Amino acid sequence: MPLVIAMDGPSGSGKSSASKGVARALGLRYLDTGAMYRAMTWWMLDNGVPVEDGVAVAARAAEPEIACGTDPDAPAITVDGADVSGPIRERTVTNAVSAVSAVPAVRARLVELQREIIGAGGIVVEGRDIGTVVVPDAPVKVYLTASEEVRAARRAKDLVADPGASVTVTRAEQARRDRLDSTRKASPLTRAAGAHEIDSSELGLAEVIEAVVRLAKEHE
Secondary structure, eight states, X not given: OOOEEEEEOOTTSSHHHHHHHXXXXXXXXXXXXXXXXXXXXXXXXXXXXXXXXXXXHHHHTTSSOEEEOOOTTOOOEEETTEEOTTGGGSHHHHTTXXXXXXXXXXXXXXXXXXXXXXXXXXXXXXXXXXXXXXXXXXXXXXXXXXXXXXXXXXXXHHTTTOTTOOHHHHHHHHHHHHHHHHHXXXXXXXXXXXXXXXXXXXXXXXXXXXXXXXXXXXXX
16 A cells, blocks of 8 residues: 555644645645535535535535545645635534534545545545544554644634634534534544554644654654
């Protein structure tokens, strides 16, 4: 198997920045599977599908054409040919994505797409079920985490343009999402067997990247 680094962990743990940095350092491709679930969620909301209705979501899960780039410097995401990298990061999508991603039909379709992309060569893949479901035999598995306070502060900073995204509000929304992601029946968020856990609460980005790169080189 080509080098596949599976980066799992909750929201705000620093997966995206770390995964991109690791991909650059090792000359690998990069895949943000969370962006794919966000894209699906954005499409459901944009088309008036009630996202809390799993049957309704499943009935339309095959409709949107989702394409995800693998360049760590420009990881484009499109739906039906339109760039949605901005809209999928809005709070409305963030607060709805757990419900949509819990639908088995959605997961089955996107996991299939993810495996096709991963199969094309060396890559760093970030998400919530990469080491447990998508690529359980990945040579390098990492579970990146951080304290609730640190994760909430990071997420609020990302949403700085949204006046309602205070740290307190963001922490409450994040706790709800953590609960939904870790208790859903389909591919719940959990640490994969054999995964190396890294707590980024008191680590800088460069330190996290260095730790993962070291793990990858040890595998070689």
